Amino acid sequence: MKKLKALLVLTGMLLLTLTLSACSAESTQQNALKRSQANNTLTWGVKADTRLFGLMDIKSGTIKGFDIDMGKEITKRVLGKKGHAKFVQVTSKTRIPLLKNGNIDAIIATMTITPDRAKVVDFSKVYFAAGQSLLVKKGSPIKDVRDLNKDGMTVLAVKGSTSAVNIQKYAPKAKVLELEDYAQAFTALKSGQGDAMTTDNGILFGIASENPSYHVVGGAFTNEPYGIAVDKQQTQLKNKIDQAIAEMRKDGTYEHLLQKWFGGIAGFDLKEASQQ
Amino acid sequence: MIALKEEKEMAMIEFKNVQKYYDKFHALNNINLKVDKGEVVVVVGPSGSGKSTLIRTINGLEDFTEGQLLVNGYDLADKKTDLNQIRKDVGMVFQHFNLYDNKTVLENIMLAPKLVLKRDPKENEEMAMRLLKTVGVADKAGSYPRQLSGGQKQRVAIARSLAMKPKALLFDEPTSALDPEMIDDVLNVMKKIAKEGMTMVVVTHEMGFAREVADRVIFIDNGQILEDEKADIFFKAPKEKRAQQFLSKIIKH
Amino acid sequence: MINVFTQHWQELLVGFGNTLLCSVIALFFSLIIGSTFAIFEVLPYKLLHIIGRIYIEVFRNIPLLVIGMFFYIVVPQFIVTLDGFTAGTIGLTLYTSSFIAETVRAGIQAVDDGQMEGARANGLTFMQAMWHIILPQAFRYVIPPLGNQFINLVKNSSVLAFVAGFDLMYQGDTIASTTFDTFNTYIVVGILYLIITLPLSYYMRYLEKKLA
Numbered sequence: 001m002k003k004l005k006a007l008l009v010l011t012g013m014l015l016l017t018l019t020l021s022a023c024s025a026e027s028t029q030q031n032a033l034k035r036s037q038a039n040n041t042l043t044w045g046v047k048a049d050t051r052l053f054g055l056m057d058i059k060s061g062t063i064k065g066f067d068i069d070m071g072k073e074i075t076k077r078v079l080g081k082k083g084h085a086k087f088v089q090v091t092s093k094t095r096i097p098l099l100k101n102g103n104i105d106a107i108i109a110t111m112t113i114t115p116d117r118a119k120v121v122d123f124s125k126v127y128f129a130a131g132q133s134l135l136v137k138k139g140s141p142i143k144d145v146r147d148l149n150k151d152g153m154t155v156l157a158v159k160g161s162t163s164a165v166n167i168q169k170y171a172p173k174a175k176v177l178e179l180e181d182y183a184q185a186f187t188a189l190k191s192g193q194g195d196a197m198t199t200d201n202g203i204l205f206g207i208a209s210e211n212p213s214y215h216v217v218g219g220a221f222t223n224e225p226y227g228i229a230v231d232k233q234q235t236q237l238k239n240k241i242d243q244a245i246a247e248m249r250k251d252g253t254y255e256h257l258l259q260k261w262f263g264g265i266a267g268f269d270l271k272e273a274s275q276q
Numbered sequence: 277m278i279a280l281k282e283e284k285e286m287a288m289i290e291f292k293n294v295q296k297y298y299d300k301f302h303a304l305n306n307i308n309l310k311v312d313k314g315e316v317v318v319v320v321g322p323s324g325s326g327k328s329t330l331i332r333t334i335n336g337l338e339d340f341t342e343g344q345l346l347v348n349g350y351d352l353a354d355k356k357t358d359l360n361q362i363r364k365d366v367g368m369v370f371q372h373f374n375l376y377d378n379k380t381v382l383e384n385i386m387l388a389p390k391l392v393l394k395r396d397p398k399e400n401e402e403m404a405m406r407l408l409k410t411v412g413v414a415d416k417a418g419s420y421p422r423q424l425s426g427g428q429k430q431r432v433a434i435a436r437s438l439a440m441k442p443k444a445l446l447f448d449e450p451t452s453a454l455d456p457e458m459i460d461d462v463l464n465v466m467k468k469i470a471k472e473g474m475t476m477v478v479v480t481h482e483m484g485f486a487r488e489v490a491d492r493v494i495f496i497d498n499g500q501i502l503e504d505e506k507a508d509i510f511f512k513a514p515k516e517k518r519a520q521q522f523l524s525k526i527i528k529h
Numbered sequence: 530m531i532n533v534f535t536q537h538w539q540e541l542l543v544g545f546g547n548t549l550l551c552s553v554i555a556l557f558f559s560l561i562i563g564s565t566f567a568i569f570e571v572l573p574y575k576l577l578h579i580i581g582r583i584y585i586e587v588f589r590n591i592p593l594l595v596i597g598m599f600f601y602i603v604v605p606q607f608i609v610t611l612d613g614f615t616a617g618t619i620g621l622t623l624y625t626s627s628f629i630a631e632t633v634r635a636g637i638q639a640v641d642d643g644q645m646e647g648a649r650a651n652g653l654t655f656m657q658a659m660w661h662i663i664l665p666q667a668f669r670y671v672i673p674p675l676g677n678q679f680i681n682l683v684k685n686s687s688v689l690a691f692v693a694g695f696d697l698m699y700q701g702d703t704i705a706s707t708t709f710d711t712f713n714t715y716i717v718v719g720i721l722y723l724i725i726t727l728p729l730s731y732y733m734r735y736l737e738k739k740l741a
Contacts, residue, residue, distance in 0.1 A: 092706060093702055093705070093706050096706075096709050096711070097705075097709075097711040097712075116707070116709075117709070120709045159702050159703060159706055160702070160703075160705075160706030160707075161706075164703075165707065177613065177693035178693055178699070178702070178703060179691075179692075179693055180691055184602075184691075187602050188601070188602060188693075190602075190606070191601070191602045191603070191605040191606050191610075192605050192606070192610050193601065193602075193605060193610065193612070193613070193693075335650055337646060337649070337650060359649075360652055360653075360654055363649065363650055363651070363652045364652045367650070367651070368650040368651075370643065370646070370647060370650075372643050373643075373647075374643040374644060374646055374647025374650075375647065376644065376647065376648070376661075376662050377641075377644065377666060378662065378665045378666050378669070379661075379662075387651070387653070387661060388648075388651040388652045388653055391653060391657050391661070392651075392652040392653065392657075433647075436651065437651070440651070440652055
């Protein structure tokens with residue numbers, strides 16, 4: 001009985017914290033556009049473990065990739081030439097909570113637009129049309145996603161990504177292991193912890209380009225349109241971002257960036273990626 | 277392990293030119309000593325003289341540097357000798373009792389016979405209870421050592437040694453840590469054991485006990501045996517000056 | 530918060546079960562391994578002493594996550610494939626055992642030397658004396674610090690989340706990232722951890738009182 005009582009007290013305390021922090025969460029719901037204009041800074045949540053999109057460059061200590069360049073360009077178009085873009089490292093797992101608590105203004109982090117996510121955040125127009133694919137060791141018998149739909153098959157994915165959910169639809173018999181980030185998932189693949197790694201093709205191509213004994217197989221089996229996410233009710237910021245993307249597509253900046261990052265990747269279809 | 281055959285003719289304990297050094301300190305200096313079966317030998321000497329070291333080498337609690345030591349036919353200088361074999365046959369009673377604090381009195385007595393001799397549990401318990409009666413603490417069988425007085429503890433410790441049916445018993449100042457009124461209870465038990473013919477080596481300051489029970493008295497100082505005499509002769513007229521001084525001091529107290 | 534539980538109780542139950550299983554296995558083996566190395570440290574053999582020292586210093590001074598990753602990622606490349614649960618549990622066992630070894634060694638050294646001497650003179654072998662006399666007394670001394678180690682062990686089992694070990698934390702991560710209800714999910718996860726650790730700490734306190 002004593003134990004139960006102690007448990008109840010603790011549960012009560014936790015509930016109290018919950019209510020308090022819910023209140024404080026409300027207070028962050030100010031206008032993100034106005035705030036960033038006042039600070040002349042737009043804070044982006046970006047990946048730092050994803051080659052080609054957002055990868056930490058150890059030498060310079062900065063994050064580099066397509067998402068970063070897009071973020072910089074959009075910032076200039078939203079805040080003006082002197083606008084400052086600040087990049088905060090996020091993972092698939094942390095990006096929405098960080099956006100919700102106001103640590104970041106927007107997410108540009110290989111984030112697929114899904115109906116579920118659209119319930120909690122607002123998405124911009126598509127800025128990159130990815131599709132989920134598979135990465136396997138060269139010589140692997142796995143040719144496409146159907147080969148994975150067998151008992152005893154293990155697929156490696158990243159926590160909090162759509163690919164983990166999707167693969168269970170396409171290969172329900174396979175076991176899915178979710179790891180912390182792409183680097184860990186790929187290392188696990190190399191260690192034989194799984195038969196294939198799955199996520200969006202752009203990311204997989206990035207890994208394959210650095211690891212020639214692995215390749216992307218089977219083509220894209222889903223559509224994964226990447227969007228920029230802002231918190232609900234931040235319509236003003238969202239509209240500004242949409243506007244910026246549209247301008248970039250028109251004046252060639254977008255294509256230039258796409259070419260810069262993906263032009264040299266074998267097997268990558270630039271046209272497909274730039275679909276709207 | 278060298279078990280010599282003609283046990284009967286052999287001494288129970290025999291030191292031959294035993295030397296022990298702690299670094300530079302000469303703890304045992306050329307010890308030659310023989311204890312026959314059934315003999316009671318009392319070792320006396322000033323503190324720090326080496327009497328504890330001497331008695332502790334007999335069951336291998338201390339090793340020695342040179343010489344030979346035979347105990348119940350086993351050669352302690354031989355590295356291959358299994359000390360547990362010797363300890364099975366040679367019990368020891370300590371100044372601070374060293375009863376197992378986590379075991380009851382009865383368990384204290386039964387543990388070694390159970391583990392070492394694999395004695396039948398029923399027989400083991402009967403024997404333990406009998407021994408507790410002999411030493412007069414049967415009513416404490418279920419108590420833990422911390423619930424006993426010093427005198428009771430020491431009597432339990434003696435019973436624990438006896439439970440192994442030893443061929444010899446070593447006593448290392450068994451009454452030095454006791455309150456005066458408890459000393460006699462312990463000494464009486466020891467006298468009883470001695471009268472039953474147990475081979476005993478006793479380090480003690482209890483001269484009354486030595487006079488009454490000991491066959492021989494060994495006087496040791498600076499790691500050297502200075503006297504090895506029949507008890508009555510030793511007490512009447514010790515030859516060594518240091519033994520005389522020691523005796524006069526002890527008896528004054 | 531109730532929603533998280535009603536909608537995801539199956540995943541949470543799996544996670545709870547795995548956390549509990551991992552904790553029980555790791556607790557059992559880390560106690561055995563830890564005590565063994567503690568005994569190594571008090572033995573008069575120099576080689577065992579050195580081996581014990583190396584073991585303790587290595588596993589005590591490397592982050593648990595690194596040890597877990599080592600068994601998940603490195604060991605499979607050279608020796609044998611270990612799934613996340615196994616790799617994480619092994620890592621947790623080795624890590625915790627090094628702390629337990631230090632704790633138990635302190636306990637053994639706190640037992641009066643006369644206990645060992647009395648037992649040896651009584652004819653017991655070193656191991657018999659250790660097992661029947663010294664260790665029971667040593668454990669009595671170290672129950673409070675040992676209780677802390679056990680509770681840390683349960684919490685540290687969340688290392689499984691990083692090697693896909695399907696523990697409570699892993700399931701919590703997954704639920705949080707599919708529902709986006711991070712806050713409530715982790716509260717539920719926290720409560721589930723309490724359900725394991727609170728009775729454990731009460732039990733250790735009870736033991737402490739009982740054996741004192």
